[in-house]
Amino acid sequence: MNIAADPREHFVVIGNGMAGMRTVEELLKRKDGRHCRVTVFGAEPHVNYNRIMLSSVLAGDKSIGEIVINSSEWYRENGIRLFTGEAVTGIDSAAKTITAASGFMLSYDRLLIATGSRPLAPPIPGIGLAGVCAFRDIADVNKMLAAARTHKRAVVIGGGLLGLEAAFGLKHRGMSVTLIHLMPTLMERQLRKTDVSAIRDLLVFGRAYAEVSQARADIGESASGKPGAIEAAA
Amino acid sequence: MSIRTTCPYCGVGCGVAVAGETLQGDPAHPANFGRLCSKGAALKDTLAPKDRLTKPRLFGKEANWDQALDFIAEEFTRIRGMYGPQSIAFYVSGQFLTEDYYVANKLMKGFIGSGNIDTNSRLCMASSVAGHVRAFGEDIVPGCYEDFEEADLAVLAGSNMAWCHPVLYQRLIAARDKRGTKIVAIDPRRTATAETADVFLPLAAGTDVLLFNGLLV
Numbered sequence: 001m002n003i004a005a006d007p008r009e010h011f012v013v014i015g016n017g018m019a020g021m022r023t024v025e026e027l028l029k030r031k032d033g034r035h036c037r038v039t040v041f042g043a044e045p046h047v048n049y050n051r052i053m054l055s056s057v058l059a060g061d062k063s064i065g066e067i068v069i070n071s072s073e074w075y076r077e078n079g080i081r082l083f084t085g086e087a088v089t090g091i092d093s094a095a096k097t098i099t100a101a102s103g104f105m106l107s108y109d110r111l112l113i114a115t116g117s118r119p120l121a122p123p124i125p126g127i128g129l130a131g132v133c134a135f136r137d138i139a140d141v142n143k144m145l146a147a148a149r150t151h152k153r154a155v156v157i158g159g160g161l162l163g164l165e166a167a168f169g170l171k172h173r174g175m176s177v178t179l180i181h182l183m184p185t186l187m188e189r190q191l192r193k194t195d196v197s198a199i200r201d202l203l204v205f206g207r208a209y210a211e212v213s214q215a216r217a218d219i220g221e222s223a224s225g226k227p228g229a230i231e232a233a234a
Numbered sequence: 235m236s237i238r239t240t241c242p243y244c245g246v247g248c249g250v251a252v253a254g255e256t257l258q259g260d261p262a263h264p265a266n267f268g269r270l271c272s273k274g275a276a277l278k279d280t281l282a283p284k285d286r287l288t289k290p291r292l293f294g295k296e297a298n299w300d301q302a303l304d305f306i307a308e309e310f311t312r313i314r315g316m317y318g319p320q321s322i323a324f325y326v327s328g329q330f331l332t333e334d335y336y337v338a339n340k341l342m343k344g345f346i347g348s349g350n351i352d353t354n355s356r357l358c359m360a361s362s363v364a365g366h367v368r369a370f371g372e373d374i375v376p377g378c379y380e381d382f383e384e385a386d387l388a389v390l391a392g393s394n395m396a397w398c399h400p401v402l403y404q405r406l407i408a409a410r411d412k413r414g415t416k417i418v419a420i421d422p423r424r425t426a427t428a429e430t431a432d433v434f435l436p437l438a439a440g441t442d443v444l445l446f447n448g449l450l451v
Binding site: 094187 | 331332333334336337339340342343349
C-alpha cells in the first residue's frame, strides 16, 4: 500500500528498546490502536532485546537470540515498519516530521520518544581510547567478546553489580580480570565485610584480582595506540 | 548524658534528645524547637518492643529465612506459570540505592519477564525533581522553614501537612495567628489541612496541571 495514501494515523516511535516496544505491544492490544500504523526507529542494528540479560550473554549463559523479545517476524506480522541502525537526529514538531542520521525524513501524527539512557562515565583521562567501553548494549558485549578472543587481560572499573557481572563474564571468557573500585570494599552500601569476602571467593579472580582501595584510575596509552596501562593510585 | 539525634519518620527532620529512658524534642533544634508530633513522641516505644517481628512467619507459624524465601519464590513461579508474567507487579521503596534498584529491576525484567515495576522514587519525587531542575537549574529545596514565618501567602499543593508534617504545620498555624498568613490548600480531598485553610480548592483528580497553567496565562 502506498504509504502516502494510507489514511491511518501514523505513530512513530524513536527507540526500539524495552519501553518503546512494550508501549507498541499495548497499543496493538487496544481497539483504536490497531487502526494506526507504526514505524519504529532504533539506533542499534538489532530487533528489540532484553538489555537486562546482557550480562548472561557476556558470561556465555545465553545467546543474543535467547534474549530477543520481539523477533523480526513480530514486526512483520503486526505491520510495524522497523528501521534498525537508524538514529533519529532531528524532530520538527511544527511540521510533524523526524529526520534520521541517513537524512531520511518521515512525517508523523503521534511521536513517542523512548530512547532510554546512556551510561555516565567518570571523566577519567583516556576514557575515549579504543578498547575502553561501557556495558550497555549488544555492541559493548561484542566488543568485550572480541577482546576476550584476542587479548588476555581485562580491567573493570566499578565494583557495583554491573561491574561484578562484567568481571565475572570476562573471567568466564578466559580473561584475567582486575577489578578496580573507588571504595575500600565491594558494594559497600549493601554488604557487610564478611559478605564481600564471600563474593571475592566466589568470583575467584585469582592472581589478577586486585582490590585497590580509594583507587583513581588513569587509562594510559601504549605505543600502539591501545590502552596499555592503567595507573591506579592507592 | 543526652544524645542529640533526628526523628526518622517524615521529612521535617525534628531534633530529638535522648537521655537514658527519656526521649523528648530537642529545644535547640531549628526545625522543631523542642516540639514533637505523636509519632516522634512515641519513638522510644518502638526501639525494643518484645513483640517485634524478628523472624519470618509462614501461615501463622515461625519459619526460617530459607523456608520463607523458598515459599515466595515458589509462589511467584506458580503464579507466573498460571497467569503469565504480566500478573506480577513490584512497587518498590524509594529508599533503595542504585544497586538495589538494579537487582529489583533485573528480577522483574530479566526473570519474571514483565516491566511491571515502579518505585516510590518516581511517584514521590520525579515530578518535583523535574520541576526544580527547570525552575532553579538543579534539584534543590528552594526554601527554608523560616519562610513559613515570613510568608504572606502559603499555597499547599496536594499537601496534607496537618497529618503528614505536623510540627511544621503547627509552625505555619502559629505564624498565621501572629501575622495573618493566608493559607490556600489545593487538594482533591477535604483534608484536615484543607479544613483550616482560608481558601480550599477541591480540584478533580488530575486537573492540577490545568490549574497551574491557568495561573500562568
